[in-house]
Amino acid sequence: MIQVDSAPRRPWIPFLTLFAALILLVLPMQELPGGFVPDWVSLVLIYWALAFPVRMGVPIAWVTGLIVDIITLGIPGAHAFTKSVIVYITGSLALRIRAFPIWQQSVVVFLLLSLELASLVIISGLTGEAITGMHRWTAVVVGALVWPLIYHVLRRSRHSSNLRGS
């Protein structure tokens, strides 16, 4: 159900933020140990799936995941799979999660990111690609901790773009 009060001024804002997340993903940050950088793309996808469960649904998550796989020279389809799953879950429970206080949302984000990491580990294991080290779990914790920040930044961008509805 789309209820438009006034025409959205910048309907491309969600895609711009996704593009920014993709850039952050490949940004060479030499000084930071890799294990602490959260999966920005998943966080941004979760936010937009909460805000617009129908419009920013599984298809967009799938395509974004595929782009992630391709630009990082990963297994094509792996991130597409995991991101579709977490966005589907987020979208289905969006109304409930939106009513949560922010720290409970962080817990949900933690669970979603853990699910994604677990499925990625399983997929890499099945395909025989090297997976080493468990230090990516710290990235999941960091992702949950920065969720309030992501939430506020993206909500401001959403309000400035005048996007409403589902």
Next chain:
Amino acid sequence: MVPHAKSGFWRGLAPYLLSSILLISAYMHVGAVKVAASSLAVIGIPIHFVASLPSMTLAAMQGRLITTDQLRRQFEFLREQNLILRARLQRFEFLENENNRLRELLQATPQAVEKVTLAQLVAVNPDLGSLTVLVNKGSADDVYIGQPVIDAGGIVGQVTKSSLFTSKISLITEESQAVPVQVVRSGVRAILYGGGKNRTLRVMYLDRNVDIQPDDVLVSSGLGEIYPPGYPVAVVTAVERNVAESFMNIEAKPMSHLGRDREVLLLWPTQLKSSDHGSDAIVEEKSE
């Protein structure tokens, strides 16, 4: 209103999961899909380009903000460095000639690096749990799987995947990586395994009475047919001899900067340029 009421699991999610699984299995079993995926990686170019902008502008700004005085000092320093290096190079050339002559006497084939190319990093640790970096040279620049990569300090790792314009380098610190090395001081050969975490390496399966001690320099021995011999790899940091165990616990730290520099060098060794090396060509039987 339940947002997914009209498109439930079977219509909303299942087709996407199915197509992902198809893609993954096609990627694993059909060679053509691998080629297609590596050419598709060109869509990453604008993203990699934008991601490299901050460091590029930073580098450009550093060039602008520098004073004449600083420049002069830097120039002096570089000139001195250049002189020292040239003096060393003369000695090196002499040694190389001598070495080649001796090799001819022994009728051994000389080993040399045929070609070197500078590549720039475009991403660090881009994917799950692996210690990898992406560089901006790919199969269009004749990069091949299993190609050795070095920087100013020593060996960085090997190319494990390449697309047209980017390739992925697995660092020697990754758990799946192993480098055949030799201790410079004593000539002992060993295998150096990646430790997985940041910057720790382990020398495994060395007998208790082998001559190795802290601060020993390990250079590549050229035995795995991946890395050319003679490049510095690591410095031993700790040697632990335990009477109860038959092998020593040896830790080492890499001499290269492991992706902390913006540039790395790709090597084309003359003897090893066949492109049929697998990514994990250094498979050592682990005799526990």
